[in-house]
Amino acid sequence: MAEAPIATYVLTLSCVDRPGIVAAVTTELAELGANIAESNQFWDRGTGRFFMRIAFTAPVGVTREGVERAIEPVISRFDVKTRVIDAAVRPKIVVMVSKFDHALRHLLYQIHVGWMDAEVVAVVSNHEEARRIAEIEGIPFHHLPVGKDTKAEQEEKLLAIVRDTGADLVVLARYMQVLSDSLSKRLFGKVINIHHSFLPSFKGAKPYHQAHERGVKLIGATAHYVTPDLDEGPIIEQETERVTHAMTADDLVAAGRDIESRVLARAVKLHVESRVMLNGHKTVVFA
Known part of the structure; x- marks a missing residue:
């Protein structure tokens, strides 16, 4: 049986470090049916800023715009600067x-x-x-x-x-x-x-x-x-x-x-x- 097609995206974000950022982001991605393939985080203690990169797959019906809409509550709550990249699009x-x-x-x-x-x-x-x-x-x-x-x-x-x-x-x-x-x-x-x-x-x-x-x-x-x-x-x-x-x-x-x-x-x-x-x-x- 052939595997269902999937879409692959990369989400990057930065903001002032606060508890709960990772949990909030991953919760919203889980709601989309996303599966995280790679996750990196860094807290710059000198500036107090938090940086994160997540590569994930999602059901093919999930669009980049859909991902952006899904994380809007996170953006509002933590004042996050984000970017979502469709990995299928060659730069x-x-x-x-x-x-x-x-x-x-x-x-x-x-x-x-x-x-x-x-x-x-x-x-x-x-x-x-x-x-x-x-x-x-x-x-x-x-x-x-x-x-x-x-x-x-x-x-x-x-x-x-x-x-x-x-x-x-x-x-x-x-x-x-x-x-x-x-x-x-x-x-x-x-x-x-x-x-x-x-x-x-x-x-x-x-x-x-x-x-x-x-x-x-x-x-x-x-x-x-x-x-x-x-x-x-x-x-x-x-x-x-x-x-x-x-x-x-x-x-x-x-x-x-x-x-x-x-x-x-x-x-x-x-x-x-x-x-x-x-x-x-x-x-x-x-x-």
């Missing part, structure tokens, strides 16, 4: 890249092999180098060269691409342009950057060369949300690798490419699976 991503394409290629590969469940709906670049990759993949390519007098115009075009594609996330896969304060604010929480350094050390340009000059023994990469403050957005994922005095700056760059690709892919996967929650200048990551 849409716009990837921005300049001349270095290693992070873009790695993202596409991880989607191809099924490790990441997402769809790249556009590749945007201020150079032409990535056009061939996009064309091979059948992804629309948008060449938006950025100059001092064209930055505002090109950012408006980017916003139009995000709107027209219905993109949920913009990924800066070694996009070597700084987004304006205005754009960073408008897309806050929806833009992930890979910084080729272990933040907060060596911000800005040529961090590997800065690291080489300082004789570091560890290099790394940091994936973070973009904010108006350059390279200071909430951190999602990081990784380091040991290096030696015998390595040149170019050796560090080469080693860094691998780290950057891995860190960015993990951060994007965490985001599209709704495992990252903003907590002021920090993040709560339910890995």
Whole structure:
């Protein structure tokens, strides 16, 4: 006998911590006939805030809107900020890249092999180098060269691409342009950057060369949300690798490419699976 079809959803919530939140949420889900597959909670003692992520299945007749209506009493009672995601809907991503394409290629590969469940709906670049990759993949390519007098115009075009594609996330896969304060604010929480350094050390340009000059023994990469403050957005994922005095700056760059690709892919996967929650200048990551 075939199993009845089910729907899968992810519910995230945050609020001031109070007794009874988990019980209230799970009670409402139980009333819908939901079955919890995964549950994570975190109480930030410093801020007094509570964070929760629940992945659950429900009878196929239960819609996302139905889940939202069911938890309205919880929202009212605990002043909860919530989000319900239909796990069957693939998140849409716009990837921005300049001349270095290693992070873009790695993202596409991880989607191809099924490790990441997402769809790249556009590749945007201020150079032409990535056009061939996009064309091979059948992804629309948008060449938006950025100059001092064209930055505002090109950012408006980017916003139009995000709107027209219905993109949920913009990924800066070694996009070597700084987004304006205005754009960073408008897309806050929806833009992930890979910084080729272990933040907060060596911000800005040529961090590997800065690291080489300082004789570091560890290099790394940091994936973070973009904010108006350059390279200071909430951190999602990081990784380091040991290096030696015998390595040149170019050796560090080469080693860094691998780290950057891995860190960015993990951060994007965490985001599209709704495992990252903003907590002021920090993040709560339910890995």
